[in-house]
Amino acid sequence: MSGANQSSVSKFILLGLSTQPQQRQLLFVLFLSMYLATVLGNLLIILAISTDSWLHTPMYFFLSNLSFVDICFSSTTIPKTLANHILESxxxxxxGCFMQMYFVIVFAYMDNFLLAVMAYDPYVAVCHPLHYTTMMTHQLCALLIAGSWVIANLNSLLDILLIARLSFCAQNTIPHFFCDVSLLKLSCSDTYLNDMIILTEGTLIMITPFVCILASYIHIILAVLGIPSTKGKWKVFFTCGSHLTVVLLFYGTNTLYFNPASSHSAETDTVSTVMYTVVTPMLNPFIYSLRNKDMKGALRKMIVIEGFSDRY
Known part of the structure; x- marks a missing residue:
């Protein structure tokens, strides 16, 4: 990269979450457990959706993509942290730092886009039920996913190229357990342009999907209010509950990535980082599986079939 030719820094130091040996041991076990739970939980969601023909619908297609992104997101940051602990480095x-940062941004954007895409499905189902099959076609679903990947990669590439043009002279200590846009604070170059573009672009990427989600649920609420049956109203709200829970969790913990000039304390940033990159991907499969009868049935069926095949 061009930044490598202008910089005297050849590597960065990741401070991690703690410098205390006992805390580091505890955090290693905790991170390893959470990572395994994330991979296993999301992998089960993908397998259940792919093997159960009843779940071959747009909503579960989007959910399987979200699970895949969550696995990739966690795998971008946690294994490096665990490896550094084992190697005592x-x-x-x-x-490697720039490559990790590229994928962190890609998967952060993809989470954002997928939540907006997933909000469109219940909107069509509730507000346009008679036209659902004609509106939510396989081609449209594939186009929404492909478009999200393209936009996420292009924006991530822009962010990386903007940072790669900077020089890094002496400071090389990153106050996190992975590389992110806080790398701007270590540069000895003028980062005003980077801050403005990343802040503007990040805000636009965050606000646009959020507005789409908000608009979808406003239409859903208005449509539900017209349902005479109380049971029917609660059924719609319960169906949307999992998605709403994930949306609240997502937007409540991801401000760090889109505010590189944040005035938050280091402790606040660390908590936000861990919640967004470690906790949220782990909780998503549990939120969707525990509140969804179809998903629980598919998981139960898959476990029973696998148990039967193991016996014979």
């Missing part, structure tokens, strides 16, 4: 190469 806190370093990451210059190119």
């Amino acid at each position: 806190q370093t990451i190469s210059f190119s």
Whole structure:
């Protein structure tokens, strides 16, 4: 990268979450457990959806993509943290840091886009039930997912190219357990342009899907209010409950990535980072599986079939 030719820094130091040996041991076990739970939980969601023909619908297609993104998101940050602990090293190469940051931004954007896409499905189902099959076609679903990947990668590439043009002279300590846009604070170059573009672009990318989600649920609420049956109203709200829970969890913990000039304390930023990159991907499959009868049935069926095949 061009930044490597202008910089005297060849590697960065990841401070991690704690410098205390006992805390580091506890955090290693905790992170390893959470990572395994994230991978296993999301993988079960993907397998259940792919093997159960009743779940071959747009909503579950989007959910399987969200699970895949959550696995990739966690795998971008946690394994490096665990490896550094085992090797008793806190370093990451210059190119490795930029590559990790690229994928962190991609998967952060993808989570955002997928939540907006997933809000469109209940909107069509509730507000246009007679036209659902004609509106939510396989082609449209594939286009929404492909478009999200393209936009996420292009915006991430823009962010990385903007940071790669900077010089890094002396400071090489990153106050997190992975590389993110806080890398701007370590540069000895003028970062005003980077801050403005990343802040503007990040705000636009965050606000646009959020507005789409908000608009979808406003239409859903208005449509539900017209349902005479109280049971019917609660059924719609219960169906949307899982998605709403994930949306609240997502938007409540991701401000760090889109505010590089944040005035928050280091402790607040660390908590926000852990919640967004570790806790949220782990909780998503539990939120969707525990509140969804179809998903619980598919998981139960898959476990029973696997148990039967193991016997014979």
